[in-house]
Amino acid sequence: MRAAVPVDMDGDGDLYILAGSTDGTGSNDLIAWYENDGTGTYNGTPNQITTEHVNLEWLEAGDIDGDGDMDVLAANKDDGSILLYRNTGGGSFSPKEVLISTIAAGYARFVKLADMDDDGDLDIISQGDTGTKLVWYENDGTGSIIDTHSIHTSLIALAINYISVGDLDNNGTLDVVTSTRGQNTIDWYKNLYEPDIELTGNSNDINDVDAATSATNHTDFGSVAAVSGTVTRTFTIENNGNKDLNLDGAPVVDITGTHAGDFSVTSQPAPTNINPSGSTTFQVEFDPSAISTRDAEITIDNDDPDEDPFNFAISGTGTNTPPAFTSSNSATFAENGTGTVLDINANDGDGGVNDAGITYSITGGVDMADFNIDANTGELTFTAAPDFESPTDSDTNNDYALEVTADDGVETATQAITVDVTDVNDAPIFTSTATTNFAENGTGTALDVNANDGDGGADDVGITYSITGGTDAADFNIDVNTGELTFVSAPDFENPDDANTDNDYEIEVTADDGVQTATQSITITVTDVLEVPVFTSAAATNFTENGTGTALDVEAHDGDGGATDAGITYSIFGGTDAADFNIDANTGELTFVSAPDFESPDDANTDNDYEIEVTADDGTASNNTATQTITITVTDATDAPIFTSAASTTFAENGTGTALDIDANDGDGGDGGGVLY
Numbered sequence: 001m002r003a004a005v006p007v008d009m010d011g012d013g014d015l016y017i018l019a020g021s022t023d024g025t026g027s028n029d030l031i032a033w034y035e036n037d038g039t040g041t042y043n044g045t046p047n048q049i050t051t052e053h054v055n056l057e058w059l060e061a062g063d064i065d066g067d068g069d070m071d072v073l074a075a076n077k078d079d080g081s082i083l084l085y086r087n088t089g090g091g092s093f094s095p096k097e098v099l100i101s102t103i104a105a106g107y108a109r110f111v112k113l114a115d116m117d118d119d120g121d122l123d124i125i126s127q128g129d130t131g132t133k134l135v136w137y138e139n140d141g142t143g144s145i146i147d148t149h150s151i152h153t154s155l156i157a158l159a160i161n162y163i164s165v166g167d168l169d170n171n172g173t174l175d176v177v178t179s180t181r182g183q184n185t186i187d188w189y190k191n192l193y194e195p196d197i198e199l200t201g202n203s204n205d206i207n208d209v210d211a212a213t214s215a216t217n218h219t220d221f222g223s224v225a226a227v228s229g230t231v232t233r234t235f236t237i238e239n240n241g242n243k244d245l246n247l248d249g250a251p252v253v254d255i256t257g258t259h260a261g262d263f264s265v266t267s268q269p270a271p272t273n274i275n276p277s278g279s280t281t282f283q284v285e286f287d288p289s290a291i292s293t294r295d296a297e298i299t300i301d302n303d304d305p306d307e308d309p310f311n312f313a314i315s316g317t318g319t320n321t322p323p324a325f326t327s328s329n330s331a332t333f334a335e336n337g338t339g340t341v342l343d344i345n346a347n348d349g350d351g352g353v354n355d356a357g358i359t360y361s362i363t364g365g366v367d368m369a370d371f372n373i374d375a376n377t378g379e380l381t382f383t384a385a386p387d388f389e390s391p392t393d394s395d396t397n398n399d400y401a402l403e404v405t406a407d408d409g410v411e412t413a414t415q416a417i418t419v420d421v422t423d424v425n426d427a428p429i430f431t432s433t434a435t436t437n438f439a440e441n442g443t444g445t446a447l448d449v450n451a452n453d454g455d456g457g458a459d460d461v462g463i464t465y466s467i468t469g470g471t472d473a474a475d476f477n478i479d480v481n482t483g484e485l486t487f488v489s490a491p492d493f494e495n496p497d498d499a500n501t502d503n504d505y506e507i508e509v510t511a512d513d514g515v516q517t518a519t520q521s522i523t524i525t526v527t528d529v530l531e532v533p534v535f536t537s538a539a540a541t542n543f544t545e546n547g548t549g550t551a552l553d554v555e556a557h558d559g560d561g562g563a564t565d566a567g568i569t570y571s572i573f574g575g576t577d578a579a580d581f582n583i584d585a586n587t588g589e590l591t592f593v594s595a596p597d598f599e600s601p602d603d604a605n606t607d608n609d610y611e612i613e614v615t616a617d618d619g620t621a622s623n624n625t626a627t628q629t630i631t632i633t634v635t636d637a638t639d640a641p642i643f644t645s646a647a648s649t650t651f652a653e654n655g656t657g658t659a660l661d662i663d664a665n666d667g668d669g670g671d672g673g674g675v676l677y
Helices: none
Strands: 003-007 016-021 030-034 047-050 056-062 071-076 081-085 087-089 097-100 111-114 123-128 133-139 145-152 160-166 175-180 186-189 197-201 204-206 220-225 231-239 253-256 263-267 279-286 293-300 310-319 330-334 359-364 371-373 379-382 399-407 412-422 435-439 445-448 464-469 476-478 484-487 504-512 517-527 540-544 550-553 569-574 581-583 589-592 609-617 625-635
Touching: 003 056, 016 056, 056 111, 071 111, 097 123, 111 160, 123 160, 133 175, 145 186, 197 310, 220 231, 253 263, 253 279, 279 310, 359 371, 371 399, 435 445, 445 517, 464 476, 476 504, 540 550, 550 625, 569 581, 581 609, 589 625
Parallel strands: 220 310, 330 412, 435 517, 540 625
Antiparallel strands: 003 016, 016 030, 030 047, 056 071, 071 081, 081 097, 111 123, 123 133, 133 145, 160 175, 175 186, 197 204, 197 231, 231 279, 253 293, 263 279, 293 310, 359 399, 371 379, 399 412, 445 484, 464 504, 476 484, 504 517, 550 589, 569 609, 581 589, 609 625
16 A cells, blocks of 8 residues: 545545555556545445556545546656546546656655645645656646646755645745655745735835835825815836735725825726736825825735735825916907906915905016006006007007916915907097187187097098087187187177176087097187277268368277277378368367368368368377378358458549449359349
C-alpha cells in the first residue's frame, strides 16, 4: 500500500478510504476506494478506479472539474506525471488523463489539491523539474492546467516528503507547509497571491492612514472660493497584487470627518472588481462652505488583507471670492441725455446679493474723466451730457472706454466698460446773441437771428424762423428763411413803443428744423442817438404888406425831448430873399428888414413869395443843426390914396381957371380913377 486518503467519495457525509498500491512491476497495481457505512465499518471490497500500472507515490481527491463529484489525482513516480481520474458518477471513473507531464521521471513524489488563487476551483501543488522546485498548477475550473506558478525554485532534490495547506497568517489566502527529509525542517511558504491596493493622485502615491495632505498628490485640494467655487480631483485605485481586488464598501468611497459636507464623491469607482495590474478612478469635488481650512477623510473598504480599509486625509482651503460683476460691460446712451448710463452691479462672489457690501469706483480707461459713479449703487453717469456731434472721448468716435472696480472690502474685481453714445435728432441751436442794441430811428435788420439743426448743419440750413411770443412781438417782423429781425416801424427812443416803455423790446423767436423746435427769448434795446433839432413852427405863412413886427415865430426843439426854443439858436442860413429878413437868434422871431409893399415886391422874383432858409442849432459839440425852408407870402392891403400933385404952386392974381390940378391914385397902384376930391 503506497497511499491512503480519507475522502467522501459519494457526498453522503461519510469518509471513505481512497487507497492505492503498487509492487513496482505493474502486476499488482490498484487504485480504489472503500466504502464506510457511517459507523466506521468499511466494506472490504474495493471500488476500483484503475488497475493499470502506476508507480504510485501519492493520491489526492477533489472536485477538480467543478461537476460536484470527487475526482482522483495520482502522482506517478515512473514518468514524473500527475494523473487525473475523473469521477463520471455512480462510482465510475474515466480513464487516466495526464494532467501534468513537466516533472522529471522519478520525481513526482507528492500531490495536493487547494484553491491557491481563491477563484473557486482546486489548483494542484507538487514538485517540479527534478524535485528542486515547489510549484502550483493553476486549474481553469474544468480540470485543465492553464499556468504554472513557482513557490520555491532551489530545493534539494526529493527533499519534500509532505505538503499541506492552510491560512497560517489569517489573511484569507492559503499558505503552503512542507516537511523535508534529510534537512529535518518544516517550511512555511506564505501565499502572496492576494490583492494589493495602491492609490495615486496626480500620478503621485497616497499612503494608507496618511494624515498629512499634499498638493503633490492632490489630497490637498488647494484654495477655492468659499460658497461659489469648486475644484474636482481625480484619484486612481490600482491593484498591484496578483489577485483580483474587490472594493466592497457601500458606498465604495466614503467621506467622513469634520468637514465631510464640503467634499463629495462625484464619480464612484467602476468597476469595483479590479484585476491584477488593473485600475479604476473616482472623483471628489471640493465645495467649501466657509473661509477656512476644511478637513475630511476618505475611506475605501476592500479585500486587501493589509490595507482594509484604505484611509487617507483630504483637505482644502475656502477663500474669499473676488466680487463678480453681473451687469453688462457695455451700454448705449443717447446723446444729450442725463441720468444713469449703466447701473453697474456686482456681488461679493460668495453668494451675496448685488451691491450688498460692494463699493464701486472708476479706476481707469482713457475716458474715465467723462464719468461719475455712485460708490454704493454703481450708477454710472456722464459728468456732462454727451454730444454726438462733438464727442469728448479720446478718439472722438463716440465709444467711451473706462474701467470700473468693485470692492467687497477684502478682494477687488475690475471690469472694462464701453459706452456707445448714439445720435438723436437734436433741437435747433441758436448761434446768434439773445440781446442786442438798436439805435433809434433806424431801419433795416435789428438782429440777424441764426440757428443750426443741432446735428452739425450750417446756420439757417433747413431752419425756418417765426416770432412766437414776447410782450413786444407786434413791433417786429422776421424773415422766415434768413432770420433777419426788423422793426415794423423805426423806433423812437423818446417815444418808446415797448410794453413797459423802457426801450427794452422783448420777443420770443422759434427755430424749426422740421422735426424739433427751439425757442429763444430776445431783448432788443433801443438806444438814444443825438437828434437834430425839430422845427415845430410852420414852414409857410402870410404877412400883410406894409406890416411891421414878427412875420413868423420860428420854433424848434432839440429833437431829444427838450422844450421849444430851449437851448436853440436861430439864424438865417440862406434863401433867395434872405436879405429881406432879420431873425431873433434866441426867440426865432422873423421880421422884415423893411415893411413889404405888395405893390412893390422886393423878393427875387417879385411874386411876393419871399423864400428864406432858417437854421436851428442846439449848440452841441457836434454842431447839430436843422434847416427849414420858409416861404413868407406878402398879401395885399387897401392903401390910402396917394397925392401925386405938388403940394404948392403959384398962381397969377386975377387969374381964373385951374389954380392947381390936384392928382392922387388909390395907393394900390391904380391911376387915380375912382378917387374923389
